[in-house]
Amino acid sequence: MAATDTSAAAAAHALADARTRAVDFMARRHHFGVAEALPWLLAIAAFFLFPDRMAFGSQVLLMVLFALSLDLILGFAGIVSLGHAAFFGLGAYTAALLTLRGGWEEQISGLFAAAAVAAVAGAATGWLLLRYRGLTLLVLTLSTAIMLQELGNVLRDLTGGYDGLPGLIFKPLLGAFDYDLFGHVAYLYALAVLFVLFMVVRMIVYSPFGQTLAGIRENVARMHAIGSPVHLRLVAVYTIAAAIAGVAGALFTQTNQYVTLGVFDFDNSAGVMVMLILGGTGRLYGAFVGAVIYMVLQDYISKLKLTVWGLAVDGPQYWQFGVGLLLVLTVLFARRGLLGLIEDAGRLVMRERRP
Amino acid sequence: MTAALEICELNKNFGALPVARDIRLELPKGARHALIGPNGAGKTTLVNLITGVLRPSRGSILLDGHDITALPQAARTRRGIARTFQINQLFRGLTVLENVYLAVAERMGAAHRLWRPAGAEREVIDQALAQLESLRLADDALRLVRELPYGRQRLVEIAIALAQHPRVLLLDEPAAGVPSSESHLILDVIAGLDSDIAVLIIEHDMDVVFRFASRITVLVAGAVLTEGTPHEIRADARVRAVYLGEEFPHE
Numbered sequence: 132m133a134a135t136d137t138s139a140a141a142a143a144h145a146l147a148d149a150r151t152r153a154v155d156f157m158a159r160r161h162h163f164g165v166a167e168a169l170p171w172l173l174a175i176a177a178f179f180l181f182p183d184r185m186a187f188g189s190q191v192l193l194m195v196l197f198a199l200s201l202d203l204i205l206g207f208a209g210i211v212s213l214g215h216a217a218f219f220g221l222g223a224y225t226a227a228l229l230t231l232r233g234g235w236e237e238q239i240s241g242l243f244a245a246a247a248v249a250a251v252a253g254a255a256t257g258w259l260l261l262r263y264r265g266l267t268l269l270v271l272t273l274s275t276a277i278m279l280q281e282l283g284n285v286l287r288d289l290t291g292g293y294d295g296l297p298g299l300i301f302k303p304l305l306g307a308f309d310y311d312l313f314g315h316v317a318y319l320y321a322l323a324v325l326f327v328l329f330m331v332v333r334m335i336v337y338s339p340f341g342q343t344l345a346g347i348r349e350n351v352a353r354m355h356a357i358g359s360p361v362h363l364r365l366v367a368v369y370t371i372a373a374a375i376a377g378v379a380g381a382l383f384t385q386t387n388q389y390v391t392l393g394v395f396d397f398d399n400s401a402g403v404m405v406m407l408i409l410g411g412t413g414r415l416y417g418a419f420v421g422a423v424i425y426m427v428l429q430d431y432i433s434k435l436k437l438t439v440w441g442l443a444v445d446g447p448q449y450w451q452f453g454v455g456l457l458l459v460l461t462v463l464f465a466r467r468g469l470l471g472l473i474e475d476a477g478r479l480v481m482r483e484r485r486p
Numbered sequence: 487m488t489a490a491l492e493i494c495e496l497n498k499n500f501g502a503l504p505v506a507r508d509i510r511l512e513l514p515k516g517a518r519h520a521l522i523g524p525n526g527a528g529k530t531t532l533v534n535l536i537t538g539v540l541r542p543s544r545g546s547i548l549l550d551g552h553d554i555t556a557l558p559q560a561a562r563t564r565r566g567i568a569r570t571f572q573i574n575q576l577f578r579g580l581t582v583l584e585n586v587y588l589a590v591a592e593r594m595g596a597a598h599r600l601w602r603p604a605g606a607e608r609e610v611i612d613q614a615l616a617q618l619e620s621l622r623l624a625d626d627a628l629r630l631v632r633e634l635p636y637g638r639q640r641l642v643e644i645a646i647a648l649a650q651h652p653r654v655l656l657l658d659e660p661a662a663g664v665p666s667s668e669s670h671l672i673l674d675v676i677a678g679l680d681s682d683i684a685v686l687i688i689e690h691d692m693d694v695v696f697r698f699a700s701r702i703t704v705l706v707a708g709a710v711l712t713e714g715t716p717h718e719i720r721a722d723a724r725v726r727a728v729y730l731g732e733e734f735p736h737e
Binding site for chain 2: 145146149150152153154156157158159160161334335337338339340341342343345346349350352353354355356357358359360361364
């Protein structure tokens with residue numbers, strides 16, 4: 132009798148233990164790790180280390196933001212899009228046309244306007260397109276971006292066509308900080324916007340809503356079976372991602388003070404996807420790693436002067452070879468991206484240390 | 487009393503091929519009903535028709551007396567229909583707890599929230615854990631589903647469906663693919679199901695069927711061949727003929 136009591140007590144204890152561990156796991160999932168401070172500290176360090184490269188730095192940061200918005204739909208919800216530049220472009224042109232045709236020169240409200248326009252477009256196209264998956268969706272999203280680009284071309288008088296709209300005028304940020312020649316203000320502005328939206332995306336992916344996105348990515352049939360309004364959820368996350376891509380586009384226009392229809396290019400949609408795959412999808416900071424590597428490599432290789440078999444290999448066209456090679460290596464040997472590779476390496480080191 | 491689930495003259499054609507023909511079926515509250523029939527008889531198709539994966543060509547489906555024939559899958563689920571799948575349909579890259587969490591969150595209307603962490607939804611977590619504990623899955627709560635042995639995965643399959651708090655539960659070969667040494671775990675769970683739930687079970691193992699079900703429907707080529715108590719079905723010569731060559735326990 133006593134023996135049964137003890138074993139029953141042990142079982143109850145084990146159960147309580149399992150419960151505590153499970154509750155802890157769920158409660159701790161979204162907590163900030165120390166490592167999460169690293170990219171932000173590096174971004175701030177870069178500001179002091181490369182003071183004359185900040186114009187370039189601001190472009191890297193807004194591409195991180197663009198890649199992050201793609202991660203939300205591709206990495207977390209499993210929506211494969213080759214037309215994400217549509218929203219980047221809409222945001223970029225919203226910011227440009229507001230100041231040029233509307234005389235609205237304030238920038239932060241310009242970001243909100245860009246987000247709103249891109250969100251409306253995201254909701255509308257998402258509602259139509261997210262009934263499809265895979266290759267069909269790929270082609271439909273691609274077509275959306277191309278159609279918007281062509282629309283911009285037809286409305287040349289408004290958009291400036293492929294010549295673009297140069298020399299846009301904006302009010303100083305917060306009424307005090309005007310863009311400087313070195314891009315210091317642009318860099319800090321982009322970093323601040325990225326940080327705020329990064330935290331928003333982070334909150335979303337760790338929310339119950341974010342959990343259902345993982346469910347849709349993992350098994351859409353089961354999500355239907357447990358009563359999830361799958362289409363609605365997909366449209367919702369697509370809209371949010373579109374809004375964030377729109378903000379990235381608006382940042383592009385504001386920090387460069389010009390915009391061309393090139394923002395809608397297939398290169399832009401494909402490039403951001405390559406960045407994300409390089410960095411690692413579905414892990415938030417993959418956008419960081421991927422965009423930085425892609426942009427820095429592009430910058431570095433473009434300036435490289437090499438001679439191969441007596442042929443001069445220098446010129447911006449060769450950078451694509453470098454990025455292409457890296458992409459192939461990533462897909463072959465680091466399916467979860469460079470960040471996944473780093474995680475694996477870290478886990479290996481931990482295991483070595485703990486016998 | 488209204489039946490929990492009532493199917494009237496249900497028809498479904500895939501092109502020219504009829505896969506469901508004038509199917510009638512009635513599950514009172516708390517029913518233990520088995521659906522048997524040879525491969526390709528349309529058993530899983532019937533489950534897909536009841537849950538709304540497929541739309542019938544003709545006929546109607548009533549849940550607690552309400553016509554749900556026109557409702558989409560998610561709406562039927564919210565009204566109390568849950569199912570398991572013949573082949574596991576799990577969130578393989580997520581933990582066992584997260585798998586059940588999703589079902590609980592959808593049922594409680596917490597799944598659309600995006601302004602607070604999933605880990606802060608204590609009520610959802612508690613209910614998901616309670617569900618796992620009742621199926622003795624609590625120890626595996628934090629393991630990824632794909633790392634579990636197949637038998638345990640089949641239990642998760644049932645845990646998700648039960649976490650929906652269904653009034654009608656459709657079990658599509660719940661023990662399929664599970665080694666016989668582990669199948670008792672699943673059969674125990676089925677035997678211990680809440681007596682308020684109306685259960686329709688598709689099963690090939692006749693021992694399980696005769697032990698579990700109080701009524702049996704035999705489906706052949708998309709149509710109901712016969713329906714009766716286990717005793718009647720066992721004695722039915724036509725059923726024996728259908729199962730000729732297959733294992734069919736005599737007495």
